[in-house]
Amino acid sequence: MLQAIGLTSTPRHDRPPAVDDLTFEARPGAVTALLGPPGAGKTTALRLMLELEPGRGMTYFRGRPLHRLAHPPREVGVLLGDIPGHPSRTLRGQLRMLCAATGVPVSRAEELTRAVGLDGLQRRRIGTLPIGADRRLGLASALLGEPHTLLLDEPGAGLSVPEGAWLYELLRAHADGGGTVLYTTGDPKDAARNADRVVTLDRGRLVADQDVAEFARTRMRPRVAVRTPQAARLAAVVAQEARAARRPVEVVAEDGNRLSVYGSDCAAVGDTAFRHGVPIHRLAAETGGGPAPRAPEGAEAGAGPVARAPEGAAPGEPGAGRRAEGLPGATDGRGGGTRRPARSPLRPLRYEIHRLLGVPSTPLVVAAVLLGSVVLALLLGRGGRAALPAVLAGWPAISPLPPAALGAGLLGAFSFGEEYRYPALTTGRGAVPRRPGLLLAKLAVAAAVALVLGAAVVVVDLEVLRFVYGAELITVPSNWPTLCVSWLGLIVGCAWAGVLGAGVFRAAAAGVAAVLAVPVAFVPLLQKLLTGPSVRSVAGLPARLREFAGPQWSPAADRWLAGALRVLGQPAGVALSLMLTGLLCAYVFTGLRRKARW
Structure with missing residues (x-):
């Protein structure tokens, strides 16, 4: 049971709300159509139900609002607008990534691929799918969590007649299994043909809430559909006889040799055609051709029962323990409803691993970093004047960062930037949820990729230099542990700066800008500050710390601490630490402000 109570969107720019005090219900075991012309507020109503749009009102999914559901994707399946997903990701990769988001086994992706008729297209990229397959993928995404309720925005838009018939058969099967289906449409004939109940909107307000039979009788004009090779002649004689009998009959010429006759029936049209010798190829009674006159302002033609909050429950509390036996995600009202979604x-x-490996940008960036590092290392090593660490990193003096750091920052920026550009997580509040688990996963994966990339660059550059210039000329320096820590810290810091920058400003370009701001803006400023006469050296800091630490540590630990402090004391290390701290604080602040706004 889906119950929408008093849904009202927030007005914008002194305009009336797109949805105004909308109340209705969609029952389990039935297909409900939300009908209205373009601009009637159908999509906004769905977004209000999913808490994606600011406004007032409440929507209950089997007695619980969305924010009280433990696992929304397992209760509500959603298809809004275009199919979410990176156009370069394969169909299989997209579904597997969403399986991890929904918390279902990967086998569920293969099962749904077969169920929606996408066998043989698993390796096709989303951007190359035809619109029929595109819609099938969207429906498969909505069904991944085996939800009880389906919310679909214009699911049949752009589909051919056979594909549309297949789609509505699938929705009917879901409803017959006890599920709830609510979809939007702008076509009254579509609603009359495929729905069990029709909720009609106009300018954001409820016009009617009716059973489909009553809708067809009161809101649709009955007609006689005729196909004849002499359409013009038949139209003339039908109109002539209607005028003679003073009957309100209207004849509308359709495309080709078809007519629609309003205000008559099949027998009368057939008799007229027989008397005048007009051959008939098709003669059928239909409902369609436009809605009946609008109900008076403030009245609800044939309004059905008004949705109510569950009896005996306070607003936001679970219902009276109703349970849908055997349905996925069903709850019995005894706990679990107070968990955050x-x-x-x-x-x-x-x-995050599926997201990273599912797009071609990842291997392309890695290949570009390795190739650029090798070329720069060979050029720097040829002169023999550059220091070996700079040669191994492929870091010329004119570049703000080495290729590995830029690549790690770019991959980190993509981890959030692509989430905002190609949203895949649409059943929560907003396209990209700001949750600690997702942030930690992105930081962990970005750090792992950065470490692998940094180590690979050094190893590949070292081997290429030894192969080209000879092994005896390329020796490993004695302070290699400190150099490795500095190098890997720089790479990981750039990756994290890209992740947080893109997460705060919601764009991959902002993540890259955050990475470049460290060497371009912060390091020169800190160098001026750290070279002043009042700055004290950190050389004796380990000894001073030992005085307050109590137990004495070993000389080896002393050396490691001194090395770590030397690394962190570098202007680049200080600037990167400050940048990461600032971005993390901004990320937390914007997340809290966004929660408060909702």
């Missing part, structure tokens, strides 16, 4: 992936680490 899983607005981020239920398996965030697996989700």
Whole structure:
């Protein structure tokens, strides 16, 4: 049972709200159509139900509002607008990533691929799918969590007649299994043909809430559909006889040799055609051709029962213990309803790995970094004047960062930037949920990729230099541990700056800008500050710390601490630490402000 109570969107720019005090219900075991012309507020109503749009009102899904559901994707399946997903991701990769977000086994993706008729297209990229397959993928995404309720926005838009018939058969099967289906449409004939109940909107307000039979009788004009090779002649004689008999009959010429006759029946039209010798190829009674006159302002023609809050429950509390036996995600009202929704992936680490490996940008960036580092290392090593660490990193003096740091920052920026550009998590509040689990997963995966990339660059550059210039000329320096820590810290810091920058400003370009701001803006400023006469050296800090630490540590620990402090004391290390701290604080602040706004 879906109950929408008093849904009202927030007005914008002194305009009336797109949805105004909308109240209705969609029952389980039935298909409900939300009908209205373009601009009637159908999509806004769905977004209000999903808490994606600011406004007032409440929507109950089997007695619970969305924010009280433990696992929304397992209760509500959603298809809004275009199919979410990176156009370069394969169909299989997209569904597997969403399996990790929904918390269902990967086998569910293969099962739904077969169920929606996408066999053989698993390796096709989303951007190359035809619109029929595109819609099937969207429906498969909505069904991943085996939800009880389906909310679909214009699911049949752009589909051919056979594809549309298949779609509505699938929705009917879901309803027959006890589920709730609510979809929007702008076509009255579509609603009359495929729905059990029709909720009609106009300018954001409820016009009618009716059973489909009553809707067809009161809101649709009955007609006689005729196909004849002499359409013009038949139209003339039908209109002539109607005028003679003073009957209100209207004849409308359709495309080709078809007519629609309003105000008559099949027998009368057939008799007229027989008397005048007009051959008839098709003669059928239909409902369609436009709605009946609008109900008076403030009245609800044939309004059905008004949705109510569950009896005996306070607003926001579960219903009276109703349980849908055997349905996925069903609850019995005895606990579990007060948990916060899983607005981020239920398996965030697996989700992030699928996201990273599912697009071609990842291997392209890695290949470009390795190739650029090798070329720069060979050029720097040829002169023999550059220091070996700079040669191995492929870091010329004119570049603000080495290729590895830029690549790690770019991959980190993509981890959030692509989430905002191609949203996949749409059943929570907003396209990209700000949850600690998802952030930690992105930071962990970005750090792992950065470490692998940094180590690979050094190893590949070292081997290429030894191969080209000879092994005896390229020796490993004695302070290699400190150099490695500095190098890997720089790479990981750039990756995290890209993640947080894109997460705060919701764009991959902002993540890249955050990475470049460290060497371009912060490091020169800190160098001026740290070279002043009042700055004290950190050389004796380990000894001073030992005085307050109590137990004495070993000389080896002393050396490691001194090395770590030297690394952190570098201007780049200080600037990167400050940048990451600032971005993390901004990320937390914007997340809290966004929650308060909702």
